Amino acid sequence: MKRDIFIGGAWPYANYFLHVGHLAALLPGDILARYYRGCGDNVIYVSGSDSHGTPITERAKKENTTPEKIATYYHEEFLKSFNKLGFTYDKYSTTMSEHHNEYVKKQFLKLKENGYLFEKEVPQDYCEKCHTFLSDREIVGTCPHCGKESTGDQCEHCTTSLDSSEVLNKHCKTCGSPTVMKNNKHLYFKLPAFQDELQKLIDKNKNIWRKNAVGEAQKYIDMGLVDRAATRQLEWGVEVPVKGYEDKRIYVWFEAVLGYLSVGCEVAEANGINFDEFMSDDNKNLRTYYVHGKDNIPFHTTIFPALILGIKNNYRLPDYIISSAYVNLNNSKMSKSKGNMITANELLEIVPRDTIRFYFIMNGPETNDVSCSIEEIIQCHNKFLVGTLGNFVNRNLSFISKKFDGKITEGKIDEDIIKETEKIYQVVGEHIEKGEFRKALNSIVEYINLGNKYYDTCEPWIQVKEDIDKFNDTTYTCVYMMANIANLIAPICPDGSTKIKYILSLPEFKWEVENISGDIEIKDLELLYNRIDNKN
Ligand SMILES: [Zn+2]
Numbered sequence: 270m271k272r273d274i275f276i277g278g279a280w281p282y283a284n285y286f287l288h289v290g291h292l293a294a295l296l297p298g299d300i301l302a303r304y305y306r307g308c309g310d311n312v313i314y315v316s317g318s319d320s321h322g323t324p325i326t327e328r329a330k331k332e333n334t335t336p337e338k339i340a341t342y343y344h345e346e347f348l349k350s351f352n353k354l355g356f357t358y359d360k361y362s363t364t365m366s367e368h369h370n371e372y373v374k375k376q377f378l379k380l381k382e383n384g385y386l387f388e389k390e391v392p393q394d395y396c397e398k399c400h401t402f403l404s405d406r407e408i409v410g411t412c413p414h415c416g417k418e419s420t421g422d423q424c425e426h427c428t429t430s431l432d433s434s435e436v437l438n439k440h441c442k443t444c445g446s447p448t449v450m451k452n453n454k455h456l457y458f459k460l461p462a463f464q465d466e467l468q469k470l471i472d473k474n475k476n477i478w479r480k481n482a483v484g485e486a487q488k489y490i491d492m493g494l495v496d497r498a499a500t501r502q503l504e505w506g507v508e509v510p511v512k513g514y515e516d517k518r519i520y521v522w523f524e525a526v527l528g529y530l531s532v533g534c535e536v537a538e539a540n541g542i543n544f545d546e547f548m549s550d551d552n553k554n555l556r557t558y559y560v561h562g563k564d565n566i567p568f569h570t571t572i573f574p575a576l577i578l579g580i581k582n583n584y585r586l587p588d589y590i591i592s593s594a595y596v597n598l599n600n601s602k603m604s605k606s607k608g609n610m611i612t613a614n615e616l617l618e619i620v621p622r623d624t625i626r627f628y629f630i631m632n633g634p635e636t637n638d639v640s641c642s643i644e645e646i647i648q649c650h651n652k653f654l655v656g657t658l659g660n661f662v663n664r665n666l667s668f669i670s671k672k673f674d675g676k677i678t679e680g681k682i683d684e685d686i687i688k689e690t691e692k693i694y695q696v697v698g699e700h701i702e703k704g705e706f707r708k709a710l711n712s713i714v715e716y717i718n719l720g721n722k723y724y725d726t727c728e729p730w731i732q733v734k735e736d737i738d739k740f741n742d743t744t745y746t747c748v749y750m751m752a753n754i755a756n757l758i759a760p761i762c763p764d765g766s767t768k769i770k771y772i773l774s775l776p777e778f779k780w781e782v783e784n785i786s787g788d789i790e791i792k793d794l795e796l797l798y799n800r801i802d803n804k805n
């Protein structure tokens with residue numbers, strides 16, 4: 270029976286390029302999507318650009334442009350990068366889309382009807398000259414810690430995060446007038462109402478979610494859940510569908526996570542699937558995956574489930590939380606301000622995308638923070654993709670090309686190898702489904718190593734002179750392994766997989782044992798991967 274698989278990749282914030290930190294955190298989503306599609310299951314794999322909020326608004330002001338222009342520019346850059354990396358989203362959207370805006374407004378009203386949004390008056394800094402309430406970032410004042418000038422949210426001199434109420438001598442950043450306190454009304458989300466259900470969710474999934482997800486979610490609940498402001502004094506974002514809130518927008522934390530559902534629903538509709546039934550908690554065939562970095566854990570393990578519970582649509586709460594740790598660069602933390610980030614595009618100019626995907630699964634931040642460097646990525650490419658995988662395919666096929674004009678004669682496939690092959694799909698599949706991608710890839714590499722060892726032990730270069738039948742059996746067994754390697758690596762290294770399949774005229778990728786038969790003609794043989802010289 271076909272399974273229903275929902276995969277939500279985190280929404281990168283549209284004010285910078287896609288970098289290797291994003292890449293490492295998001296890649297598991299594409300591995301899952303390709304794998305489950307290969308199994309023949311119904312997959313909905315979605316993501317998009319998080320395009321609203323204060324940082325984009327602030328930047329637009331600084332650069333004398335509009336938030337929409339900035340968000341659109343980076344959204345298009347994200348799209349290009351994801352395409353180049355081979356991500357197979359069913360839809361990659363943006364929170365700027367009309368569909369998303371309408372969807373969010375509808376859910377917002379449902380929550381209000383269900384009694385989980387309430388109005389509260391809160392004193393907020395106001396500029397009487399600009400006639401506007403000011404967000405923390407729109408305030409300048411004196412830092413209470415070092416006495417130097419800071420904004421309302423952070424002091425750049427002593428790098429302390431601040432609350433605007435601590436800042437002294439506050440002024441409006443735009444016009445310089447002193448600020449006054451004035452009551453402002455906002456809508457708040459009753460997050461604490463879901464405390465018990467969220468605790469149950471953590472308990473239920475404590476062996477399924479990643480360890481860091483269970484830990485962070487529990488920590489977040491133990492700190493005490495508080496009502497969260499669901500509206501903001503801002504012009505850029507999803508409008509609040511409530512009278513009297515025309516000058517405010519829905520808070521980004523609220524609307525961005527609902528993007529999974531707004532885009533999921535769009536994809537379902539386009540494919541004639543009833544999304545309510547697909548996502549229903551009663552759908553026993555359903556598995557949901559949420560793929561992101563560890564800084565996003567509270568949003569996916571508590572806030573998003575609370576929103577689903579509050580909307581009361583009976584949707585499944587997250588089954589699998591695939592939350593990655595961080596990637597450091599040459600052992601130091603990557604940051605935009607330090608200027609030591611590698612973007613996906615920069616990396617794609619140095620190594621093929623298969624290598625990037627292979628490397629960040631093999632050495633990815635699956636269980637703890639990792640450090641990467643360009644040198645290590647190139648080393649990995651030369652060692653595994655060229656030395657192990659490429660070598661296995663090339664040594665066999667180039668021999669046949671030279672000696673037999675590219676014609677592979679049918680032989681008897683080794684019984685032990687057949688048994689190993691039938692087993693390996695099971696082992697790798699289980700790892701992938703559990704989100705244990707490194708283990709999955711290690712098992713695949715072991716299988717390729719087995720092929721190389723088999724080749725060395727059989728010594729076909731001697732067999733060819735002494736016993737041609739044995740030589741044909743050895744070669745055919747190796748080709749059988751290649752055909753299956755092409756399936757096994759397809760979710761991680763799609764280009765290598767496609768190349769093997771082309772050379773050997775094999776059918777499209779499916780997650781099942783590939784049984785070859787008859788003679789096979791080698792087509793346009795070339796190296797799977799070229800060695801890269803490390804010039805650094
Ligand atoms: Zn300071």
Ligand SMILES: [Zn+2]
Nearest residue numbers: 396399441444
């Ligand atoms: Zn002002």
